[in-house]
Amino acid sequence: MLRQRFTKPSTLRYWQVIVLLVILSITALANAQADDDNLLQKVHQFLYEETRALGEEVVIDLRPPSPHLPECVQPEPFLPNANQAPLGRVSVGVRCGENSRQVRYLQAQIDVIGNYMVAARDIERGALITSNMLSERGGNLGDLSAQALTAEEDIVGKIAQRPIRSGSAFLAHYLQAPHLVERGQRVTVIAQGSAFRVSREGEALENGALGERVRVRFGSREILTARVTDRGTLVVDF
Known part of the structure; x- marks a missing residue:
């Protein structure tokens, strides 16, 4: 038969252990708070x-x-x-x-308390946005949609994709950059690198706005993708 004897710790020893545990807990909490x-x-x-x-x-x-x-x-x-x-x-x-x-x-x-742009009047679908169509308003930008465009330079020069009512904020999906390249258009494609620059004429296979990448066909079979840089002009970077 296994017999074990347990000795009850003295009252002093008991409280020493309790105090040590409290100190360790406080130290751990303080370190965690400092990390947070x-x-x-x-x-x-x-x-x-x-x-x-x-x-x-x-x-x-x-x-x-x-x-x-x-x-x-x-x-x-x-x-x-x-x-x-x-x-x-x-x-x-x-x-x-x-x-x-x-x-x-x-x-x-x-x-964020600041200024943002709203429509100064009703804007029809398909209209090119100009600066006189905008009005500045102040308020909490945090109350706006995550898609809201607040700066004038991000709005002017784009095309309204839907009617925009007077006083409304401009949302990104309301607007589209105008096409500089149209599907079926004859375009100039410039291939350039550090020591060369050549250009070819091809046919755009899709519409493209500034900075967008579109496919261009050369002859009957060769197709490549180029970046729109200007009206009727695309660039392939090497």
């Missing part, structure tokens, strides 16, 4: 740098990370939707670790 503060500070500064040029006043409300997540070493914030301005409710990615193998996401509410 460092992470939040990094993300907050990143978001400020991304938004400060959008308006006169920026308010960033950043939700802290889950307390159950491990420490984020060497945090590197990034925006998952880099093509959209970080306004309103946004998700912010953070790469952690020396090799950035761990990725976590934080939620933020970003309000």
